[in-house]
Every structure is written in structure tokens, then in C-alpha cells.
Amino acid sequence: MLDIQLIRDDPEGVKTKALQKGYDIDITKLVQLDEQRRQQLSDIEKLRAERNELTAATKGQKPSEEQIARGKDLRNQVQQLEEALAQTDQDYWPLLKSVPNMPLPEVPVGATEEENVVARTWGQKPELTNPKNHWEIAEAKGWLDKERAAKIAGNRFVYLKGDLVLLEFALWQYGLNVLTNPDTLQKIIQENGLQVPNKPFTPVLPPAVARTEVFEATGRLNKLEQTYKLEDEDLWLNASAEHTLSPMYLNEILEEKDLPIRLVGYTTAFRREAGTYGKDTEGFLRLHQFNKLEMESFTTADTSLQEHLFMVAIQEYLMQQLGLHHQVIEKCTADIGRPNAKGVDINVWLPGQGQYRETHTADYITDFQTRPMKTRVRRLNGQVELAHTNDATAFSERPLIAIIENFQTPQGDVIVPEVLRPFMGGREKI
């Protein structure tokens, strides 16, 4: 949720930047509703003040007939005004919540993802003759069974089996090792010239579900396209660990000395993927259910951008260590997403498909989530202000696809990246 004060101060600027992100918001109406709302609030408070005065005047005694009559009158007036305010709120809050976060000035302006900018490229496309798709290799190896999964759970579910499962667990282990090691983090910070502490990430196994109320506060509830609802329960399945990590400190005031709070959560993510029929149906690139290791951090406003860059640096480091050729993409205004002020993707090269595909995303969210979540920081000087959140992928299952396609051998085996071997019993290929 955007700061209403920002909208009051610069309605035109907000309108323009929202449009850059593809949101046509009726800012005029929002400003008008805001004024109306404040007027109503002020009227109500005047009456309440009068009522409080009346109550105080009774001094604990039985009030007179006259006082009771006056009290009743005030109550009715307040009630009427409160109803009018509730009416205004019905329009006001959804409209305010529909305003997207403002992109930073350096975010490239663009109308589609075609206008994303390649910021950096690492490595080179491997030289492979007639590379196979990951599903061809995985099915031949008995690592992937989609037919039986469809029988059990339907389309876009899979059974992953055998060595691929071992490889997946190696990936989690490796990711956790990097994120919990202050020396490795320090190296990444130095190499990228960043100004952040090397405080390690705390591993978290979070709940995979959250209540409606909580989900709404995160601003990430996307009922129709993404989120599954549990029948008979007021619960939704998370579509990323971020959904249950970011609201952890809902309605709390954090102490500045405890920041940054860095979490790395592992969870199974569930996505409805409505509106993607026929897209990426082969293999396990786009599933209703997948596993993910996700970074989340809470910082002060003045350190959050560095924290975001730090997360991107970690992502690059992880992909470099796996030896996977990839591009770092600065997403344009249309592609960064509603809650983001800036966004970076990592797209890995998939030789079997002859294209780059997204494996990582890093969201710079500023205080857009913490405002509705009321997650605040008490600064060292005693000032209370909104915290900032950042989230970013550490690993999903998609890098497995990249490993299979990039490191395939003519014999149909897959070379295990060196950094994963310690977690694979030292095996060099599978």
C-alpha cells in the first residue's frame, strides 16, 4: 500500500508512475475520497469529544434525564456519521490499495517485458550437438513421471524420482550452506562493493498456509490466478515462502539493533497458474507445486536498497558457482510487479530449449508491504518508522532443469556441478 501522503502531495506524479507500470488509477477520485474521509473523520471526532466531555461531567454520578437525552442524541449522530464514513471507506481502501508501488527513477520504463534490460551476462552458452530437453533426459532416466502424477493430482503435477531428488536436496543443502556462512557472505559483499553487514541468514521452515487476513495484508493474495484456498478453512496455500515469511512481524515494532533480520525459508509453493493453459506444459518448468528456498529480509529504509543489491549478488554468486550461463535482467516498469519499486530477474540459458528462462527474481519492495502489515522499526534515536522488506529467490527447482540441459553428456548422463558433489556422496555424474 502506498503512502496516502505521497498521493496527496504529488497526485500527478503518482498517476504518471502508475501508468508506467500499466495501472490506470483514478487518482482524482482517490484524492477526493481522501478529503471526504478526513472531513467525516473530523466531524465524528468533534462529536465524540463532546460525548466524552458529557461523560466526564457526570463524575461517576447518575446522569440527569437531560444528560441522558443529550447522550442519546450524540450517540445517534455519531452512528449516522460512522455509517457515512464506512460508505466512503468501501470505495477509499480498495482504490488506495490498487495503487502500485512507485518505481525508482533508474528502473527502465517499458510497457512489456520486451523492454527489460540485460544488465550483465555471465558465462557462455555450452557447445552441445543436438542438446536434448530436460524432460527427454529426465524421463529416460526415470526421474520424471508426469502421467502417473496426472492420474493422481492432474495436470502440472509431477513425480520427481531417483537421482534427481538427490540432486534437488543437494541444491537446498548447498544454498543453505552459502546463506548461513558469514565468510562466504563477506566475500560476496566485498566483491560487489556493497555496504551491508555479513550477518548470516536464519534458516526457517515456515507454515505453508496463511489466513485470509494475513494474506491480504501482504498484498499478495491473487485469488483468481494464483492462490489455492483450503476448503472449510480460512486458509490459503502459499505460493512462495515469502508469503508466510514477510508477515512474520505483523503488527510488531522491531528494534534497529536487531536489523537486518535475514531469513531463508524453505517451503513447497502452490500456484494455480490460471491463464497459462498450454504454456510450458512439458517437463517441470511450470508446475502447480514446487519447492523453493527463499530469502527475506527486514531492514531500515536507508539500508534496504543495498540489501536488495546484496540479494541479487547472492543470486549471481549461486548461479556462478553452479557454472550456469545466465543473464541478469533489470526489469522494466511494466514487469517489476505491483508491490515493487525495482526488480531483478536472473534468466538462465537452457540449451535444450534454445532460450533463456527465469530462475530467480529479486523484489525491492520498500515499505509497500510493511505499511498494511504494520511492521515497524524503532530507530536507535527512539523514532518509530516503517520497516522495509526485500525478498528474493535463493533456489527453486528450475536450476535443476538448467543443470540437466547444460551439463548433459552425449550418453544421456548429467554432470553434477562441483559445488553440489559434497552433498551427492561425491558423485560426479548421475
Added chain:
RNA sequence: GGAGAGGUGACCGAGUGGUUGAAGGUGCCGCUCUCGAAAAGCGGUGUGCCGGUAACGGUACCAAGGGUUCGAAUCCCUUCCUCUCCGCCA
């Protein structure tokens, strides 16, 4: 799932209809005392919203939402959570 007891400020803990944003204690901050520290004494110490350059004023908040009342932390209803016992269970 069944039966019962509860949810009050950073923490402990009073308060069961009338200046109660809330006694008392702990913690924290400042001052006094001290060479310094401790102890002791004194003072201060919640958050949101609205108005105001500010000082400050108003209003709301005692798990959440609704209701009763001239007036609610206190009474009623719903939901959530915690604890105890029983049952079930990886």
C-alpha cells in the same frame, strides 16, 4: 474432537459499568548523590489517525470483529489464540 480456565502496556500484574491510556512492580531513559560504579531518591517512558511549522490539541486502541448502555478493559454474541485434562495422532 470433548470438558474446563484464560487473553490488559517492553515484561509481570491490578482492575468486573462512570475522568482508566489504564494502579503497583520490573525494565529502559534523564537528573541528584558518588572519584566512579552499585544502592537510594526524584522525574520521565505506548501506538495509529486527524489538525498544527511547532509546542500542542482532539480521537481511537486493554486478542479481533460486532452488540447493549447516557457511559464498556469491565456486560452480551461471534471468531482467533494460549493453557489444563480426556481422546486421537507423525
